[in-house]
Amino acid sequence: MQLRVIDTLEEAFNVKPLWQDLYQRAENAHIFLSPAWNLTWLDTYRHLISRLQFLCVFHSNGQMIAVLPLYERKGEPFRLRFTGTGEPEKSEVFSEYHDVLVCREHVDTVTAILIEAIKSTGKGLVLNNVKHDALLLRLAGEAYPPSLVDNTVAQKRYFMTLEDDGLAGTKLKKKAKRYYNLFTRLGGQLHICSDPASLDAFYSVLTDLHRLRWEGEQQNTIFDDVYFNRFHQSLAGQLLKQGTLLLAYAEVGGKPVSAFYGMKSGDSVYFYQGGIDSGFSPNISPGTLIHYLMAEYAAGQGMKGYDFLSSGVKQSYKQSLAEFSEPVYSTTAYASGWQKLLIKALAFASGVARKAGLR
Known part of the structure; x- marks a missing residue:
């Protein structure tokens, strides 16, 4: 097996077929580790990137068997971030569940290779939204001294299984029963995008309902950001072609009342973003209904899991709908003690400057 470090956008796009092949084979594959998500992010947010540091492991037969897509953000020479993270908050795409995409039978060999590769960079790591069982947590723990690794529970992941009896007995079904019955009596319909010609119309329903949901609470929504919007318009088109896009809305009396934007990945559905008309009358709790x-x-499509993704550790509506939750970690690792002191000092100075209105 051989390590190859990809450090340019051109090289990253050139290995897309090999990455896609790995994505189809790896047991831990999910949308946020896909080439579609990560390469679209690279293309959209390339202005943030100083250089790439994709750590790719190849078999002697030429197959890619693991990829850890990292990059160095401009102005951060001492650390690496996972691709899909590090944007300004107003443009953040909220990539989740970061990890090494790897075939299970090669985990031990790949782990040893990547630990040495990470050490050789001489840089730290900034990781967000990492699940407790991620190989990436193990890598950070073994590539850096314990005193130079900060792990915190940043959020909680909320999810439920759809196996066996599907939604029978779930909190979601109990909460939605009355709303669904009313929705049915009112002649409500669920529309799911399946035709590229209708994609723009479905996307407009999503963004309109998202803005309606937050109207009055904030002046702009995330969909008003040019980079965020560009990313998702490009991604949605790719996912639709692949048959993995889930873009839908519920309609009552010819009026959209709630929208769903998510993805099928493996045997699970991931809910990414939505929108609701909370003022619709009679009250059918459009958010609960669309879920x-x-x-x-x-x-009905044979999916085994429904993932609400993560939210803050405090009370979330997802908690009231999901059956299960688990911690999601943020990890910052430093390559040396002096780098840790310098980065923390710079962060402190930046915070002071912001408060003083200097930047």
């Missing part, structure tokens, strides 16, 4: 409709759809 129920899409979970029912997913179960």
